[in-house]
Structures are given as C-alpha cells and as structure tokens.
Amino acid sequence: MCQSYRKVCACGQNTTEIFFGRMIFDEQVVAKVYCPNCSQNIATDCDNRMWDNGWVLELNMEVVQAHIPVMDIAPEDVTADRIFDEGYVTWVGITPDDHQTREQERNQIQKLAKTDLLAYIQAMKEWGLNREKRFVNEGWRKMRARAIH
Structure with missing residues (x-):
C-alpha cells in the first residue's frame, strides 16, 4: 500500500x-x-x-x-x-504544502454549496482549472509535462 x-x-x-x-x-x-x-x-x-x-x-x-x-x-x-x-x-499533490493550501482554497468555495449549487459547481470547476494554470505558470516540477502541451 x-x-x-x-x-x-x-x-x-x-x-x-x-x-x-x-x-x-x-x-x-x-x-x-x-x-x-x-x-x-x-x-x-x-x-x-x-x-x-x-x-x-x-x-x-x-x-x-x-x-x-x-x-x-x-x-x-x-x-x-x-x-x-x-x-x-x-x-502529495503538486506542491510540498498542497495538502494545506488545497483545503483552505476549497473550504472557501464549499460555502456556496449551501446557498447556490450551480454557482458552487461552476466555482469548483473554475478553481480546478485556474489552480492548474497557476501551478504551470509558477513552474512546479510536476506540472512541467503539462506546460509543454
């Protein structure tokens, strides 16, 4: 395991x-x-x-x-x-502290789930895409292969 x-x-x-x-x-x-x-x-x-x-x-x-x-x-x-x-x-994740930052970022979006489900789904989708772009732009090692494509 x-x-x-x-x-x-x-x-x-x-x-x-x-x-x-x-x-x-x-x-x-x-x-x-x-x-x-x-x-x-x-x-x-x-x-x-x-x-x-x-x-x-x-x-x-x-x-x-x-x-x-x-x-x-x-x-x-x-x-x-x-x-x-x-x-x-x-x-674990893309960055050394991804386990901490991912939870903090996601918790901000989770609040929308209780009030506006469609906005929550859209926010999660945008968060994931923007997060990936940010990691590529910052030059994290695990994202180098993705930056080429």
Whole structure:
C-alpha cells in the first residue's frame, strides 16, 4: 500500500507531505526537506537533492541504493530528481504544502454549496482549472509535462 508522510523543513517553519509511490520506500528515505527560506545556502549540485521552486527534498541515498534491485532505474541513473519524477518519492499533490493550501482554497468555495449549487459547481470547476494554470505558470516540477502541451 502506498503511503504518505509529513515532514517539517529544516528551519521548522513549514510542513510538507511526501508520497511514497510504488510501495518501495518509506520515511527512512527522506533525509531532510528545505523550504525556500532554509534552502538558500545549501549546495545545488548534489544527486541526493531534488529542487522544486526553492523547495528541496534531500534523500538518504544509502536507503535508495539498498532498493535499486526492485526499481526500474539503472544504478548509474539513480538521482533524487529521477526518484521524484518517477513517483517513488514525491509531493502529495503538486506542491510540498498542497495538502494545506488545497483545503483552505476549497473550504472557501464549499460555502456556496449551501446557498447556490450551480454557482458552487461552476466555482469548483473554475478553481480546478485556474489552480492548474497557476501551478504551470509558477513552474512546479510536476506540472512541467503539462506546460509543454
């Protein structure tokens, strides 16, 4: 069963929710998470770090190496970027804090459901489309493939 895990960033100001797809990894693979505030002074040229709009997911590569035999990646091609992009260890949602912001945004629209169902349905539809466009424009990693089309 795939699972998720919440982790506070290195400076303690933000919480991410990380998804472990393909039933291979768990929280032991996550060494650190850095938000845009605490990632400013860390090295950028490391294979164990995946960068996404100032957020950094740092993986424990010893844990990764131990699981290479069950992954569809050649050992020489294993990087944090690849592990993230192929869904082994990734954000829940599009952004690191999507689990929080999505609920806040949706709760604002939910109020319409009690007073005007058609307006609520239209607002939810527009919210979803606008949200996707916003993520593409902001350059979130998971949206890069969608930006091409």
